[in-house]
Amino acid sequence: MATTASLDDNKKLWGGGVEPMKASYGKLMMWFFLLSDALTFSGLLVTYGFSRFSHNVFTGDVKDFVFSADYWPIPEKVFTHIPFFHINAPLVFVGLMTFILIMSSVTMVLAVEAGHRMDKEGVKKWMLWTILGGIAFLSCQAWEWSIFIGGIDGVKANLTSNPYGPPLFADLFFFITGFHGTHVLSGVVINILILYNTSIGTYERTGHYEMVEKVGLYWHFVDLVWVFVFTFFYLV
Amino acid sequence: MAHGHGHSDHGHVVNVLPPDKAKIRKIWVTALILAVVTGIEFIFAFTMGRGALLTSIFVLLTFVKTFYIVGEFMHLKYEVKVLIWSIVLPMLFIVWLITSQLVEGDAIHQLRTWWSTIGGN
Numbered sequence: 001m002a003t004t005a006s007l008d009d010n011k012k013l014w015g016g017g018v019e020p021m022k023a024s025y026g027k028l029m030m031w032f033f034l035l036s037d038a039l040t041f042s043g044l045l046v047t048y049g050f051s052r053f054s055h056n057v058f059t060g061d062v063k064d065f066v067f068s069a070d071y072w073p074i075p076e077k078v079f080t081h082i083p084f085f086h087i088n089a090p091l092v093f094v095g096l097m098t099f100i101l102i103m104s105s106v107t108m109v110l111a112v113e114a115g116h117r118m119d120k121e122g123v124k125k126w127m128l129w130t131i132l133g134g135i136a137f138l139s140c141q142a143w144e145w146s147i148f149i150g151g152i153d154g155v156k157a158n159l160t161s162n163p164y165g166p167p168l169f170a171d172l173f174f175f176i177t178g179f180h181g182t183h184v185l186s187g188v189v190i191n192i193l194i195l196y197n198t199s200i201g202t203y204e205r206t207g208h209y210e211m212v213e214k215v216g217l218y219w220h221f222v223d224l225v226w227v228f229v230f231t232f233f234y235l236v
Numbered sequence: 237m238a239h240g241h242g243h244s245d246h247g248h249v250v251n252v253l254p255p256d257k258a259k260i261r262k263i264w265v266t267a268l269i270l271a272v273v274t275g276i277e278f279i280f281a282f283t284m285g286r287g288a289l290l291t292s293i294f295v296l297l298t299f300v301k302t303f304y305i306v307g308e309f310m311h312l313k314y315e316v317k318v319l320i321w322s323i324v325l326p327m328l329f330i331v332w333l334i335t336s337q338l339v340e341g342d343a344i345h346q347l348r349t350w351w352s353t354i355g356g357n
Contacts, residue, residue, distance in 0.1 A: 021319040021322075022319075023315060023316075023319060031322075031323055032322075034323075035326055035327075039329070042334075046333050046334055047337070049338050050337040050338065051341065053345060054340075054348065055348075056349075062286065074286075076281065091278070091281065099271065099274070102270050102271060103267070106264070106267045109263050109309050110263060113256060113260060113263070116253075117252060117254070117255065117256070118250050118251060118252050118253065119255075122255075204250050216309075216310075220305055220306075220309045223309075224301075224302060224305045224306065228302075231295070231297075231298040235281055236291055
């Protein structure tokens, strides 16, 4: 354990032993992992910007827009479907996905809050809601992918061609939302493990629920990435 | 062994504290702010013309949301300064990444335009 005696001699310098950033090793490493992951996602989103800037833009009025491989599509013209209704509803479904992910972030902080109070039942309840939110988001994404791949009037979208615009548009759709979806999927799996550990009393025995905080950091980060994907892929 | 508000596990009693009302309220207020900002983005997306102004507003509102998610939900606002800067400062690299790649992309667009005017494909 920490030897605090050396700290008393020189309060300014870190003498080892206790945490210099007042955060545990595990939490710090999660932060630095998220930093590197943020750089990875930046790479993907900047690639989107690069590709978009290197292609022609549609110069006419938005309501006159037609799909063509000659220029970059306007996202709100591509993502117009919602389940069960055959109406033109631009960006409504992504809006719903954003809402689901924000709500699952809220339930995650509530799980962390319950953990601080050693409230096992509270942690279990809120972790379960968070997992359900994650599964709901993934289901939405699966539906959106199927609509996107289904294309327009029998012309399907794949990595080499698509009915919406230049090939790179669909490529980046698959890579960016796919890489984010993979993060959500692994988040759901990790959350299930944490719920299981909570249920069997692992954290009650160790005396704290810090693992819930650590996966919480990861989960909020995934939510944050979606906020950026939402803005730079769907809105702009 | 287990009595009162605690439950027992292998002999020791766990003391469950009551919910922190102020903290939970703050969580919901943060969620409301995130939802409202997203709502504003939606309204702007369908009422404003596309262009540099709209893009700037979107970027600004995205940073507002980032501040609340990272600051409140991820609790970074309340960590020690060294930790905050260790995470925030490396992000500055991305500013250059964005700048350089958008300039590059634009240069390639000009080359492509020039290439098609002289009959290439």
